[in-house]
Amino acid sequence: MFDNPFRPWGLLPWVFEKLPKKKWQLIGCLAPEQRCLGALESLFKKNLIDTYLLLEIIDPPHPKITKKSKTLRDKIKSELKKLDKKSNDHILLCNLLESPFENVLNKINSFIPDSSENIILDISSLPKRYFFPILKRLLSKSDTIKNLLVTYTVPDGYGDGELAWDPLNWNHFPSFGPEGYEEGEPEIAFIGVGFLPFRLGGLLKENYENATVQFYFPFPPGPSNYQRTWEFVRKIQSDFRKIKNDEITRVGLVDVPETFRQICKKTGFGKREAIFAPYGPKTFSLAMCIYACKKHSPVYYTQPTIYNPSYCHGISKIEGENETYVYCLSLDGRDLYKLESAD
Numbered sequence: 001m002f003d004n005p006f007r008p009w010g011l012l013p014w015v016f017e018k019l020p021k022k023k024w025q026l027i028g029c030l031a032p033e034q035r036c037l038g039a040l041e042s043l044f045k046k047n048l049i050d051t052y053l054l055l056e057i058i059d060p061p062h063p064k065i066t067k068k069s070k071t072l073r074d075k076i077k078s079e080l081k082k083l084d085k086k087s088n089d090h091i092l093l094c095n096l097l098e099s100p101f102e103n104v105l106n107k108i109n110s111f112i113p114d115s116s117e118n119i120i121l122d123i124s125s126l127p128k129r130y131f132f133p134i135l136k137r138l139l140s141k142s143d144t145i146k147n148l149l150v151t152y153t154v155p156d157g158y159g160d161g162e163l164a165w166d167p168l169n170w171n172h173f174p175s176f177g178p179e180g181y182e183e184g185e186p187e188i189a190f191i192g193v194g195f196l197p198f199r200l201g202g203l204l205k206e207n208y209e210n211a212t213v214q215f216y217f218p219f220p221p222g223p224s225n226y227q228r229t230w231e232f233v234r235k236i237q238s239d240f241r242k243i244k245n246d247e248i249t250r251v252g253l254v255d256v257p258e259t260f261r262q263i264c265k266k267t268g269f270g271k272r273e274a275i276f277a278p279y280g281p282k283t284f285s286l287a288m289c290i291y292a293c294k295k296h297s298p299v300y301y302t303q304p305t306i307y308n309p310s311y312c313h314g315i316s317k318i319e320g321e322n323e324t325y326v327y328c329l330s331l332d333g334r335d336l337y338k339l340e341s342a343d
Contacts, residue, residue, distance in 0.1 A: 007257040007336045008328040011318065012042050012151065015326040022147070023050035027108065027134065028122035030054040030080070030091055032072035032309045036125035037080060038153030038322040043120075044083045050118075053111045054080075055104060057094045057127060059306050069309040097305065100133045100174055108137060117146040123282050124153040124324075129303055132173045132278075132285075136293045139329070148330045152254070152282055154323040156314025163311050164304035170207075176292060176299035178275075186298075187272045188212040190263060190288060192280025193248075200279060200302065204240045208275075214266055215243065216259060216284050219250035251284070256327045259287035260337060270295055270339045277301065286327065290337050 008015065026049060029036050036054075043049045059069065080087045092107055094100075112119060119138060123131045138148055172178060189208045191200070193215050204213065249266075251259045267274050276292055276299045278285035292299050316323035329337055 005336070005338075007260075008331070009255075009257060009326060011321070012039065012324040012326050013321055015149075015328070016046060016048065019147075019331075022048070022118050024048055024118045024120050024149075025050050025112065025116055026052040026120040026122055026151075027111070028052065028054050029125040029127075029130075030056040030073065030076060031125035032069050032076065033125055033155065033312050034076065034079075035153040035155045035312065035315050036076060036122075037083075038124060038315050039120070039122045039151040039324045040080075041083060042322050042324055051111075052090050053107070054091050055094050055126070055130065056091050057096050057130065059096050062306050065306055065309060069307075072309050094130075096127065096129075097168075097303075100130055104130065105133065105137055108134060112138075112141065112145070114144050116144065119145050119147070120149045120151055122151045122153075123286060124151065127303075127307075128278055128282070128285050128301065129173050131282075132289050132292075132299060133175045135286075135289050136175055139290075139293050142330065142333075142335065146330070146333045148328075150256075150286055150327045150329060152286070152325050152327075154254070154316040154325075155312035156316050158312045159308055159310035161308070163308045164306060165308075166305040167302035168305060170300055170302050173299045173301060176297075178298040179296075186211055186275045188214060188267060188274045189277065190266075190274060191215045191277045192284040192288065193217045200240075200277065213243075213247055215248045216262075216280055217248050217250050218253040218281055218284070253281055254283050254325050256283050256287050259284050260290055263287060263291045264339060267291075267295075273297070275300060283325075290329065291339075294337070294339055 008018070024043065026040060026043065028040060040049070040052060056073065059065065077087070084090070092104070094104055121131065121135055121138060126134070135150070138145060186208075189204070189211050191213060249262055251262060264270070274295070274297050276288040276297060278288050278299065278301065288299065291297065
């Protein structure tokens with residue numbers, strides 16, 4: 001069977017020109033960064049929004065961070081009010097380290113009744129420990145959600161210095177635990193290469209020294225990010241072992257379908273058991289999340305407890321439009337990310 005089916009994706013204006021005109025329900029995040037409004041702003045301008053839900057996710061209190069973070073979020077709320085005067089009705093307050101199941105997923109269940117068919121999940125500013133279980137819940141509603149899209153907006157740049165602090169211990173995301181591996185170890189560990197390894201090298205050495213390791217390296221990373229991504233690799237090598245060339249897969253930074261295809265290929269299209277550590281870009285994490293949902297694979301992370309309010313700034317523009325990418329996961333009830341057989 002052909003192992004590279006067409007999975008539509010691209011810049012938001014181009015994708016929506018190709019789709020039938022529909023009203024969409026969007027789930028996203030209200031964050032201290034401007035890109036959290038990138039997709040919503042573009043869709044409002046095109047009159048494509050039915051309703052939306054933004055999670056305002058608060059970090060644990062910090063004497064130097066909390067006040068600045070609130071000031072930046074308040075600025076974003078003011079910008080949101082220009083798009084929608086009733087925007088306060090669409091914001092759900094959450095705590096970073098709470099269980100997404102207790103509050104958020106119940107709210108999403110009521111936000112998406114059985115009549116909802118057209119859903120967009122904007123992952124631009126959603127922490128991964130939130131967007132993984134949310135996407136898993138949305139994928140489980142394939143009998144009612146006929147059109148499921150994911151959007152990601154590229155910032156104009158990232159902050160200097162550390163972007164997050166005080167990681168928790170190595171642990172799985174909610175609903176992505178290791179239940180399937182009680183009688184054996186995974187054969188392959190997929191690692192996204194990003195900026196912050198958070199003791200990952202030592203964890204790999206302790207837990208997965210005998211497993212095949214596959215690093216997904218964003219290419220091209222861009223001049224300002226090049227040193228940071230290679231510093232990530234250097235730290236892994238100093239704590240774990242020398243990484244071989246064939247253990248690094250270079251994938252286009254925003255090419256989710258190709259990242260997913262590479263995962264399928266390296267696992268023998270689901271025959272090799274795998275775990276995931278999504279330390280890299282959100283786009284790589286999206287591909288990992290889709291695969292992990294399909295195969296019930298564990299996903300591990302060292303979750304930061306504090307994010308730099310200046311994590312990123314602005315919104316990248318292409319020809320005057322927000323650089324927002326759209327990934328079509330299902331259209332007209334067709335699952336576009338089925339695991340294809342190589343046979």
